[in-house]
Amino acid sequence: xxxxxxxxxxxxxxxxxxxxxxxxxxxxxxxxxxxxxxxxxxxxxxxxxxxxxxxxxxxxxxxxxxxxxxxxxxxxxxxxxxxxxxxxxxxxxxxxxxxxxxxxxxxxxxxxxxxxxxxxxxxxxxxxxxxxxxxxxxxxxxxxxxxxxxxxxxxxxxxxxxxxxxxxxxxxxxxxxxxxxxxxxxxxxxxxxxxxxxxxxxxxxxxxxxxxxxxxxxxxxxxxxxxxxxxxxxxxxxxxxxxxxxxxxxxxxxxxxxxxxxxxxxxxxxxxxxxxxxxxxxxxxxxxxxxxxxxxxxxxxxxxxxxxxxxxxxxxxxxxxxxxxxxxxxxxxxxxxxxxxxxxxxxxxxxxxxxxxxxxxxxxxxxxxxxxxxxxxxxxxxxxxxxxxxxxxxxxxxxxxxx
Amino acid sequence: xxxxxxxxxxxxxxxxxxxxxxxxxxxxxxxxxxxxxxxxxxxxxxxxxxxxxxxxxxxxxxxxxxxxxxxxxxxxxxxxxxxxxxxxxxxxxxxxxxxxxxxxxxxxxxxxxxxxxxxxxxxxxxxxxxxxxxxxxxxxxxxxxxxxxxxxxxxxxxxxxxxxxxxxxxxxxxxxxxxxxxxxxxxxxxxxxxxxxxxxxxxxxxxxxxxxxxxxxxxxxx
Amino acid sequence: xxxxxxxxxxxxxxxxxxxxxxxxxxxxxxxxxxxxxxxxxxxxxxxxxxxxxxxxxxxxxxxxxxxxxxxxxxxxxxxxxxxxxxxxxxxxxxxxxxxxxxxxxxxxxxxxxxxxxxxxxxxxxxxxxxxxxxxxxxxxxxxxxxxxxxxxxxxxxxxxxxxxxxxxxxxxxxxxxxxxxxxxxxxxxxxxxxxxxxxxxxxxxxxxxxxxxxxxxxxxxxxxxxxxxxxxxxxxxxxxxxxxxxxxxxxxxxxxxxxxxxxxxxxxxxxxxxxxxxxxxxxxxxxxxxxxxxx
Numbered sequence: 001x002x003x004x005x006x007x008x009x010x011x012x013x014x015x016x017x018x019x020x021x022x023x024x025x026x027x028x029x030x031x032x033x034x035x036x037x038x039x040x041x042x043x044x045x046x047x048x049x050x051x052x053x054x055x056x057x058x059x060x061x062x063x064x065x066x067x068x069x070x071x072x073x074x075x076x077x078x079x080x081x082x083x084x085x086x087x088x089x090x091x092x093x094x095x096x097x098x099x100x101x102x103x104x105x106x107x108x109x110x111x112x113x114x115x116x117x118x119x120x121x122x123x124x125x126x127x128x129x130x131x132x133x134x135x136x137x138x139x140x141x142x143x144x145x146x147x148x149x150x151x152x153x154x155x156x157x158x159x160x161x162x163x164x165x166x167x168x169x170x171x172x173x174x175x176x177x178x179x180x181x182x183x184x185x186x187x188x189x190x191x192x193x194x195x196x197x198x199x200x201x202x203x204x205x206x207x208x209x210x211x212x213x214x215x216x217x218x219x220x221x222x223x224x225x226x227x228x229x230x231x232x233x234x235x236x237x238x239x240x241x242x243x244x245x246x247x248x249x250x251x252x253x254x255x256x257x258x259x260x261x262x263x264x265x266x267x268x269x270x271x272x273x274x275x276x277x278x279x280x281x282x283x284x285x286x287x288x289x290x291x292x293x294x295x296x297x298x299x300x301x302x303x304x305x306x307x308x309x310x311x312x313x314x315x316x317x318x319x320x321x322x323x324x325x326x327x328x329x330x331x332x333x334x335x336x337x338x339x340x341x342x343x344x345x346x347x348x349x350x351x352x353x354x355x356x357x358x359x360x361x362x363x364x365x366x367x368x369x370x371x372x373x374x375x376x377x378x379x380x381x382x383x384x385x386x387x388x389x390x391x392x393x394x395x396x397x398x399x400x401x402x403x
Numbered sequence: 404x405x406x407x408x409x410x411x412x413x414x415x416x417x418x419x420x421x422x423x424x425x426x427x428x429x430x431x432x433x434x435x436x437x438x439x440x441x442x443x444x445x446x447x448x449x450x451x452x453x454x455x456x457x458x459x460x461x462x463x464x465x466x467x468x469x470x471x472x473x474x475x476x477x478x479x480x481x482x483x484x485x486x487x488x489x490x491x492x493x494x495x496x497x498x499x500x501x502x503x504x505x506x507x508x509x510x511x512x513x514x515x516x517x518x519x520x521x522x523x524x525x526x527x528x529x530x531x532x533x534x535x536x537x538x539x540x541x542x543x544x545x546x547x548x549x550x551x552x553x554x555x556x557x558x559x560x561x562x563x564x565x566x567x568x569x570x571x572x573x574x575x576x577x578x579x580x581x582x583x584x585x586x587x588x589x590x591x592x593x594x595x596x597x598x599x600x601x602x603x604x605x606x607x608x609x610x611x612x613x614x615x616x617x618x619x620x621x622x623x624x625x
Numbered sequence: 626x627x628x629x630x631x632x633x634x635x636x637x638x639x640x641x642x643x644x645x646x647x648x649x650x651x652x653x654x655x656x657x658x659x660x661x662x663x664x665x666x667x668x669x670x671x672x673x674x675x676x677x678x679x680x681x682x683x684x685x686x687x688x689x690x691x692x693x694x695x696x697x698x699x700x701x702x703x704x705x706x707x708x709x710x711x712x713x714x715x716x717x718x719x720x721x722x723x724x725x726x727x728x729x730x731x732x733x734x735x736x737x738x739x740x741x742x743x744x745x746x747x748x749x750x751x752x753x754x755x756x757x758x759x760x761x762x763x764x765x766x767x768x769x770x771x772x773x774x775x776x777x778x779x780x781x782x783x784x785x786x787x788x789x790x791x792x793x794x795x796x797x798x799x800x801x802x803x804x805x806x807x808x809x810x811x812x813x814x815x816x817x818x819x820x821x822x823x824x825x826x827x828x829x830x831x832x833x834x835x836x837x838x839x840x841x842x843x844x845x846x847x848x849x850x851x852x853x854x855x856x857x858x859x860x861x862x863x864x865x866x867x868x869x870x871x872x873x874x875x876x877x878x879x880x881x882x883x884x885x886x887x888x889x890x891x892x893x894x895x896x897x898x899x900x901x902x903x904x905x906x907x908x909x910x911x912x913x914x915x916x917x918x919x920x
Contacts, residue, residue: 003609007581007585113591114594116538130449132446134455148446148447339597340598342601407724410728487715489712491678491712494677495706497702621678
């Protein structure tokens with residue numbers, strides 16, 4: 001019966017959510033450096049119409065938008081020969097665009113993802129190709145396992161372990177961040193943390209190990225690293241700390257630059273994007289009902305901020321009904337996590353009591369009609385009072401033993 | 404007395420049991436045969452990265468096998484009890500009715516444990532030959548819910564078979580189906596690592612579910 | 626004498642359909658009680674209540690001192706139960722089934738079972754499912770004999786048996802019961818040969834009990850009188866003197882517990898002209914049909 005309640009507490013709310021789905025709206029937001037203003041672009045897929053609004057909410061023609069955001073719309077402007085020579089007094093060189101442009105998308109699910117704890121370490125100095133082994137930073141040493149034989153390459157492991165020992169690496173590695181593919185402009189090794197949360201950059205260059213300990217502020221702990229493949233190689237990675245602060249790991253002396261963004265929370269904001277141009281960096285994150293964009297200048301100082309907030313689910317009428325109907329619900333994972341977890345949510349406000357009382361009364365009616373004895377059904381009624389609709393269904397599916 | 408009970412259950416399932424062992428172990432072996440032939444075409448390191456980085460699960464062949472075996476053992480055990488309402492004979496035996504029901508379930512669980520252990524050992528044993536420890540660890544975490552689904556299917560088959568009322572049978576089938584679905588929500592390798600314990604508790608809770616059906620049978624709702 | 630079974634005020638309904646109300650009966654130690662009735666009159670319902678497979682709407686059955694809703698393993702071991710159609714674990718053979726049951730009963734009488742099996746023309750490895758109905762009835766009977774219970778509950782054991790097996794079964798059973806002092810409760814919708822077996826009978830009709838008395842008493846007091854009437858439209862009122870009657874053209878078959886002279890004076894009081902009045906001897910089967918009607 002308990003099992004049935006648990007199953008129902010997942011199934012029924014899921015059906016409900018599917019039936020009364022709240023359509024999400026995901027407009028594109030552009031920042032115009034020229035006008036220091038945000039533009040909202042929505043695309044209607046049914047009518048194939050793009051509507052662009054300025055920050056005052058007025059619909060503006062496409063041309064005006066293209067001119068206001070020349071970087072994002074360079075394709076159109078160059079075609080029309082209208083691309084400006086300079087932006088805010090800075091000369092624009094289309095050729096230099098690409099090397100200084102970068103994009104990183106971090107979903108909260110990436111932060112808790114099942115990991116094999118093995119990774120391919122490529123050679124950063126030679127042509128990109130898959131190595132013949134996989135690397136493991138185990139309990140006592142670094143090991144390279146040859147794929148072909150499934151045996152440890154003792155020699156190579158020994159060389160790397162020595163370097164790690166020299167840097168006083170605390171085995172085993174906790175976090176390993178790299179780009180395990182050959183579909184990238186260059187290899188930049190792996191960013192790893194050890195068991196005492198010290199932060200390292202590990203590479204292999206011409207077969208030789210490279211390990212650099214990254215200086216971090218006092219008490220700093222890495223939560224997530226998204227390595228960058230920016231062509232100019234000006235930055236190593238985007239880093240999220242355990243306190244949900246955002247950093248850019250500069251390739252200049254491995255400097256860790258803290259970004260002035262203080263309200264990002266991956267538990268809520270399931271999507272985080274960095275968009276870097278030669279002129280500004282945009283940090284864009286969103287949750288179910290919130291969208292926030294921070295625009296930072298070339299020195300990562302705040303330029304402008306965009307914020308939009310809709311009513312949260314619990315304040316929408318479907319959400320209110322949800323909270324009333326279901327005292328709690330079970331999900332197999334927190335928002336956008338890659339693990340299956342049992343997450344019980346509920347008993348947030350008291351509206352569920354109404355539904356529970358109704359179901360208890362309904363069951364009392366059943367008991368009277370079936371001429372059962374109340375004494376034997378007290379536990380059932382308590383169960384229904386506590387678990388509402390789920391208990392009601394379960395109790396009626398699995399009747400008590402009654403003689 | 405449990406010896407006699409197990410004897411009866413064994414007579415019922417012995418064919419299905421050996422069939423399950425052969426198919427279960429056979430499929431596991433066949434899976435590695437396929438992997439071996441694939442490894443002849445792809446370099447092993449590429450194959451490893453496919454597993455590690457592209458969420459490639461090399462043991463999909465395995466997926467619904469425990470479920471099928473659980474279901475089969477369950478049906479083999481409980482359908483003969485229900486044809487001509489033979490469960491009356493079982494309930495008339497001079498032991499407590501609930502004990503009789505649980506003994507039958509216990510026997511099924513034992514049989515499944517034996518079959519699944521064999522499969523698991525072959526799976527892990529050969530897997531370790533080809534792949535590093537980490538890969539096999541994640542593989543074991545991933546197949547654990549599949550094996551549990553086998554036990555769940557067994558309990559549900561028993562519960563549905565013994566249930567005398569069609570209305571409840573369908574309800575149990577629906578609940579059971581939804582329960583089984585839980586074991587297959589996401590099958591990114593390793594994603595069940597934090598859920599396996601909880602699933603185990605749910606499966607154990609389900610193990611006594613047959614008592615509800617026996618209870619209703621004895622109340623004479625038909 | 627001690628009662629092995631006492632059923633008090635049994636009432637049962639399936640949904641709103643009444644099976645019976647306030648059924649009372651006892652089975653004395655060493656006696657053989659037959660529950661006779663047509664199909665669907667509640668015979669199996671009674672057996673199910675007796676064995677604890679069914680909770681009656683009200684009333685109770687006490688078997689060997691225990692309420693049938695909650696029989697202890699010991700009492701269950703003292704009840705031999707033959708299911709309708711001689712249902713057994715048909716996936717076993719006669720050797721396996723003996724081995725299975727022997728584990729449950731400390732006083733298992735293996736010889737009793739194998740003595741009976743020896744008379745059957747079956748191979749030890751033959752599955753019960755491949756046997757004929759008669760052979761299966763002997764297996765089921767053999768198992769009960771080996772169990773050596775105090776009370777035998779037989780649900781419609783005559784069903785599907787050919788006359789030879791039926792006779793064999795009945796004679797074997799009666800000799801055994803009488804010799805060992807066993808109590809037997811049996812139901813049947815085939816009445817033929819039943820008087821060879823049972824001491825007491827209960828006759829069920831839909832919703833009610835028609836007879837509950839020793840077979841001898843029933844056979845000696847329940848009578849059939851035939852006579853011809855001149856007015857073929859004559860109708861009799863049931864319930865008083867007339868238990869039941871059948872009309873075949875101008876011949877009336879009248880069933881009653883009254884004596885010939887009482888019937889004749891009854892006819893006279895109604896002013897019915899009749900001729901050729903005679904008592905017709907009946908078997909139990911005839912009496913059963915006379916009592917319950919042909920339909």
